[in-house]
Amino acid sequence: MVRFRLAAACVILAAATSVRAQDLAGHPADARHSSTDADAASQDVGVVWRNRPQIRIGKHTRIDVRARTQLDWRGFSPDVGENTVDVPAARFGVAGEYRNDVEFQVEYDTQKTHKWRDVYGEWKSYRQLTVRAGRFKMPFGLEQNTPLFDIDFAYRTLGSNAITPNRDTGVMASGRFHKRALSYEAGVFRHDGDNTDPKLVTGVTVPDADLSGPSVAGRVTVLPLRWTKQPVLDTFRVGLAATASHVPEGLNSLHSDPRFGDQSFFKRVYVKGHRRRVGTELHWTPGPFGISSEWMRAYESREGQGFQDEDLPDLLSTSWYVAGTWVMTGEKKEAANLHPAHPLGRGGWGAVEFGARYERLQFESATDEGYPERNPRGTNLYPNQDRVWTVGANWYLNRWVRLLGNAVHEHIDDPARTPVPPAQGYWTGLFRIQLAL
Numbered sequence: 001m002v003r004f005r006l007a008a009a010c011v012i013l014a015a016a017t018s019v020r021a022q023d024l025a026g027h028p029a030d031a032r033h034s035s036t037d038a039d040a041a042s043q044d045v046g047v048v049w050r051n052r053p054q055i056r057i058g059k060h061t062r063i064d065v066r067a068r069t070q071l072d073w074r075g076f077s078p079d080v081g082e083n084t085v086d087v088p089a090a091r092f093g094v095a096g097e098y099r100n101d102v103e104f105q106v107e108y109d110t111q112k113t114h115k116w117r118d119v120y121g122e123w124k125s126y127r128q129l130t131v132r133a134g135r136f137k138m139p140f141g142l143e144q145n146t147p148l149f150d151i152d153f154a155y156r157t158l159g160s161n162a163i164t165p166n167r168d169t170g171v172m173a174s175g176r177f178h179k180r181a182l183s184y185e186a187g188v189f190r191h192d193g194d195n196t197d198p199k200l201v202t203g204v205t206v207p208d209a210d211l212s213g214p215s216v217a218g219r220v221t222v223l224p225l226r227w228t229k230q231p232v233l234d235t236f237r238v239g240l241a242a243t244a245s246h247v248p249e250g251l252n253s254l255h256s257d258p259r260f261g262d263q264s265f266f267k268r269v270y271v272k273g274h275r276r277r278v279g280t281e282l283h284w285t286p287g288p289f290g291i292s293s294e295w296m297r298a299y300e301s302r303e304g305q306g307f308q309d310e311d312l313p314d315l316l317s318t319s320w321y322v323a324g325t326w327v328m329t330g331e332k333k334e335a336a337n338l339h340p341a342h343p344l345g346r347g348g349w350g351a352v353e354f355g356a357r358y359e360r361l362q363f364e365s366a367t368d369e370g371y372p373e374r375n376p377r378g379t380n381l382y383p384n385q386d387r388v389w390t391v392g393a394n395w396y397l398n399r400w401v402r403l404l405g406n407a408v409h410e411h412i413d414d415p416a417r418t419p420v421p422p423a424q425g426y427w428t429g430l431f432r433i434q435l436a437l
Contacts, residue, residue, distance in 0.1 A: 139185035159319020165193025215245030261419025273301025321359035
């Protein structure tokens with residue numbers, strides 16, 4: 001309840017701030033006499049408004065103050081025991097830049113198990129080679145590497161949460177060539193990402209020796225049709241990514257829960273050896289339309305994990321999705337964070353977007369020989385699959401405030417591993433207020 005009240009207060013404060021910012025933008029005379037005057041940017045030290053509070057130190061240093069939160073109202077059929085009101089994120093932080101050479105970011109989320117989100121510094125003097133060090137997202141997964149407040153739907157796909165590594169501590173080199181026609185990222189990391197951390201499930205601290213890693217990860221994306229010089233094809237992008245890491249012996253495999261509910265539709269199994277991921281991605285934004293798709297698979301070794309210490313077939317985790325969006329009000333979908341051409345209260349009603357997405361996530365053994373078992377040491381693990389439809393609408397009131405509505409239908413193949421056995425189909429309705437400075 002305390003966290004809920006805090007988030008609600010942040011909602012009110014952010015809304016008031018965004019309204020004030022619109023007032024300043026719409027009334028130049030008032031802006032000239034405001035403490036957030038644009039002329040303060042020329043001072044050695046000053047506070048200005050650049051779509052968010054910004055601290056200027058001299059001519060070459062800036063620090064942006066950021067605050068982002070979300071508030072959800074949800075309904076379930078059948079009831080899965082989840083709260084109908086939720087605060088999935090309440091983030092605060094700063095991001096800054098010195099000249100065009102050094103950038104840093106620090107972000108904290110009061111609602112997450114891993115509360116420190118991005119904490120890194122980056123040297124970026126050359127576009128062909130930048131170096132980032134600290135805690136940040138590993139280069140695997142299109143949707144996972146899209147900021148939470150910029151994704152098209154309320155939640156990322158199950159595969160993006162179960163298979164991709166997410167954040168970890170490490171060092172990464174990246175760069176781009178030929179006006180972003182070719183981009184790359186490659187890094188070395190201490191472990192194998194937050195999504196593989198057992199304490200996200202158990203809620204207790206796990207010694208480092210029980211965590212997967214170290215790991216390496218890489219991603220390459222290309223714009224193969226840019227040479228045509230056709231605007232409609234200019235944003236067509238495809239990519240390939242991979243990771244490799246060591247997995248310690250134990251119940252340390254990838255796993256997944258349904259979208260809601262406590263019952264895992266595939267629990268952790270005994271693994272030991274290597275974990276390898278491969279993934280492909282596609283992203284295209286012709287005008288007001290957006291099309292995206294991903295396929296990813298993880299291979300996890302089970303060396304010596306049989307009842308007689310024999311090697312077992314690999315555990316395979318496979319996910320894919322395809323999604324489409326349409327901005328009804330006509331804004332281009334080029335940027336991840338859509339900015340309305342005519343914000344609410346400034347001569348318009350904001351931007352309205354509709355979208356639909358279909359996704360699948362499946363766990364199975366690399367072999368289907370023998371009788372399938374749910375035992376975590378089974379040779380042929382009993383497979384399970386979760387199939388999810390999501391349809392939604394987004395209303396961007398301005399660049400800071402978005403209202404989302406999603407309807408989600410989920411179907412789980414194995415009736416024994418569902419939130420409310422033996423029901424296999426579940427509906428969820430969701431309304432979200434999202435504020436980002």
